[in-house]
Amino acid sequence: MRVNPNGTSQTCPHCGATVRKPLGEREHHCPECGYQTHRDHAAAEMVLLRGLNLVPVDNRGTETACAGVLPGSETARQVPKARKGATRKPK
Numbered sequence: 001m002r003v004n005p006n007g008t009s010q011t012c013p014h015c016g017a018t019v020r021k022p023l024g025e026r027e028h029h030c031p032e033c034g035y036q037t038h039r040d041h042a043a044a045e046m047v048l049l050r051g052l053n054l055v056p057v058d059n060r061g062t063e064t065a066c067a068g069v070l071p072g073s074e075t076a077r078q079v080p081k082a083r084k085g086a087t088r089k090p091k
Helices: 039-053
Strands: 027-029 036-038 062-064 078-080
Touching (some): 036 039
Antiparallel strands (some): 062 078
Protein backbone atom coordinates (compact mmCIF):
# COMPACT_ATOMS: atom_id res chain seq x y z
CA MET A 1 0.00 0.00 0.00
CA ARG A 2 1.38 3.40 -0.87
CA VAL A 3 0.83 6.50 1.23
CA ASN A 4 1.56 10.08 0.20
CA PRO A 5 4.37 11.20 2.56
CA ASN A 6 4.00 14.91 1.75
CA GLY A 7 3.53 17.01 4.86
CA THR A 8 3.78 14.13 7.32
CA SER A 9 6.46 15.90 9.37
CA GLN A 10 4.39 19.10 9.37
CA THR A 11 1.19 17.53 10.72
CA CYS A 12 0.49 16.54 14.32
CA PRO A 13 -0.49 12.85 14.47
CA HIS A 14 -2.58 13.40 17.62
CA CYS A 15 -4.76 16.35 16.63
CA GLY A 16 -4.09 16.95 12.91
CA ALA A 17 -2.87 20.53 13.38
CA THR A 18 -0.33 21.88 10.91
CA VAL A 19 2.94 22.51 12.75
CA ARG A 20 5.40 24.20 10.39
CA LYS A 21 9.07 23.79 11.28
CA PRO A 22 12.40 24.17 9.49
CA LEU A 23 14.11 20.97 8.31
CA GLY A 24 16.83 21.32 10.95
CA GLU A 25 14.32 21.22 13.81
CA ARG A 26 14.26 17.58 14.95
CA GLU A 27 11.56 17.73 17.65
CA HIS A 28 7.81 17.91 17.09
CA HIS A 29 6.01 20.18 19.58
CA CYS A 30 2.33 20.76 18.84
CA PRO A 31 1.05 24.10 20.12
CA GLU A 32 -2.57 22.89 19.77
CA CYS A 33 -2.58 19.68 21.83
CA GLY A 34 0.87 19.71 23.46
CA TYR A 35 2.06 16.42 21.90
CA GLN A 36 5.87 16.14 21.84
CA THR A 37 8.06 13.55 20.10
CA HIS A 38 10.91 13.27 17.63
CA ARG A 39 10.05 14.73 14.22
CA ASP A 40 10.69 11.43 12.41
CA HIS A 41 8.50 9.54 14.89
CA ALA A 42 5.63 11.99 14.32
CA ALA A 43 6.05 11.62 10.55
CA ALA A 44 5.99 7.81 10.87
CA GLU A 45 2.79 8.02 12.94
CA MET A 46 1.21 10.16 10.20
CA VAL A 47 2.20 7.65 7.49
CA LEU A 48 0.64 4.87 9.60
CA LEU A 49 -2.56 6.86 10.13
CA ARG A 50 -2.84 7.67 6.43
CA GLY A 51 -2.38 3.99 5.59
CA LEU A 52 -4.98 2.90 8.12
CA ASN A 53 -7.42 5.42 6.67
CA LEU A 54 -7.06 3.67 3.30
CA VAL A 55 -8.35 0.37 4.75
CA PRO A 56 -12.10 0.73 5.32
CA VAL A 57 -13.90 -1.21 8.04
CA ASP A 58 -17.53 -2.14 7.55
CA ASN A 59 -20.23 -2.20 10.23
CA ARG A 60 -19.76 -5.96 10.79
CA GLY A 61 -16.21 -5.55 12.12
CA THR A 62 -14.38 -6.78 9.02
CA GLU A 63 -11.60 -5.00 7.21
CA THR A 64 -11.30 -5.09 3.45
CA ALA A 65 -8.27 -6.93 2.16
CA CYS A 66 -7.39 -4.03 -0.12
CA ALA A 67 -7.75 -0.28 0.16
CA GLY A 68 -10.29 -0.01 -2.60
CA VAL A 69 -11.79 -1.83 -5.52
CA LEU A 70 -9.05 -3.13 -7.80
CA PRO A 71 -9.34 -2.67 -11.57
CA GLY A 72 -11.35 -5.54 -13.01
CA SER A 73 -12.85 -6.39 -9.63
CA GLU A 74 -16.34 -5.51 -8.49
CA THR A 75 -15.80 -5.68 -4.72
CA ALA A 76 -12.99 -6.01 -2.23
CA ARG A 77 -12.59 -9.36 -0.43
CA GLN A 78 -13.66 -9.26 3.22
CA VAL A 79 -11.39 -10.66 5.96
CA PRO A 80 -12.82 -11.36 9.45
CA LYS A 81 -10.99 -9.45 12.21
CA ALA A 82 -10.38 -12.70 14.11
CA ARG A 83 -8.08 -13.89 11.30
CA LYS A 84 -6.14 -10.64 11.11
CA GLY A 85 -2.48 -11.44 11.68
CA ALA A 86 -3.11 -15.20 11.66
CA THR A 87 -0.39 -17.27 10.04
CA ARG A 88 -0.50 -20.72 8.53
CA LYS A 89 1.29 -23.61 10.18
CA PRO A 90 4.24 -24.97 8.18
CA LYS A 91 3.61 -28.29 6.43
